Amino acid sequence: MKLSPAAIAINGALIAAAAFALFPLVWMLSVSFMAPGEASAFPPPIFPQEPTLANYRELFAREGMSRYFANSLLLAACATLIALTFNVMAGYAFAKLRFKGREEIFRALLGAIVIPAQVAMLPLFLLLKSMGLVNTYAGVLVPVLATIFGIALVRQYALSIPDEMLEAARVDGASEFRIFVSIVVPTLRPILATLATFTFLGTWNDFMWPLIVLSDESLYTLPVALASLSREHVQDNELMMAGSVVTILPVLLLFLVLQRQYLSGLLAGGVKG
């Protein structure tokens, strides 16, 4: 099949853009397999001469990477479970349950999106300090308990549940809790998967809040640990690239597996929210 000049230009530009987007990631992976010092040569090598796992071994044996990895995994998993519970209940309530001031509260929530989270950080820190939660995982988890984005996303989706279905269940004598568990949750399953992915990725990638709350090195999450490692090992390119790979690869893989749901969720929450 012959390509027109316009098609060649457009596809060529796409290839260039994809190279721009992916090159830093590919290069990171490549350098992470190089022997210490190899990447500092000039001109910089693209591929390792003799691929080695030495950097990864060093990270896990000496720098406690497995610990940070486990910390991040545990935190992201807890955050996902907790955020799902709260956001789904709140989103459903805003969509289907009648209570006083429902619309006003929801509008106030949406309005609050313009307030940067950092304004709340300092007093939140003091609040947690007085509760004794600074330097604990509970402190890290507090801001993810419920998010405006999550509630709006669930609400949007829950609006499409037919009222008749809920009414029918009520007539049959089902309790509100029963309705929630056996009708609402199953119907919302696709959006739950999306929300779970968002929360997991968001918690895994978060930096500023864990940096502030956690002072004990053994509690560090991967990004916080990586930032502090990179201040110690400014010259060890290969080691730091391996650290970056360990940090990025899990979320990148998760995204690749769930990209369909993730991207459509982004649109549902982003454009209409």
Next chain:
Amino acid sequence: MVIAVFFFLPVLAGFALSFTDFDIYALADLGNLRFVGLANYVELLQTPLFWKALGNTLYFVGVGVPLSIAASLGAALLLNSRLARFRPFFRVALFAPVVTTLVAVAIVWRYLLHTKSGLINYGLESLGLAPIDWLGDPHWAMPAIILFAVWKNFGYNMIIFLAGLQSIPEELYEAARIDGASSWQQLRHVTLPSLAPVVLLVSVLTMAGYFQLFAEPYVMTQGGPLQSTVSVLYFMYEEGFKWWNLGFASAIAFVLFVLMFVVTMLQLYVARLRETS
């Protein structure tokens, strides 16, 4: 409720905090806390580093946001073209940087931008250009961070633009073609006007995100060289959590909030003016 307790209350408390001299002594014993009125704000306005940080942040927002939106829109237009092949692949590839961990890719970029062994300077040199001391030269450090931020973020807006593009009715294009419009004219008179609300949404969101510049300078430059990459938030972090001047830091956070609020309102106002004219 949870949001009220852990978000709205802290926002109000933050406002109150900014009128006190909350510092490391008050942290030890609340009895040392004093109400100081507007003193924090007065002091803030007299701190040269604050103005520097404000200038740096405005530079980052002013240059970074338009560049980032242009890159997103360009990528979305390419992806949306009927001539594009392998669209799902390209969509995922262009989005990939968005899901990466900021700290980790900032470290990767720090090496890409390295003066001696960085690939970017190697590229410049093979084109016959002089190498640039990206993160070590006060004039280049912020452009380097902007380049990195555009790389990291453009995929996000690209997806939103794509959805916007796909919701433009095909008939509009057909009508334009019948009138003999070239593809450039179609872009100017059909695509861009139909996309205006999406552009507004995207610029409000991107602007809010870019005002919160923090991790990039924290990891890549630590605010240097010569404080050329100290952002407002970086300044707040250092004052609040390094020196424990929490009252003063609250004042910084509030100034940032007011600034973001004003800029957002301005954007909405301009958009409304356009609509009515």
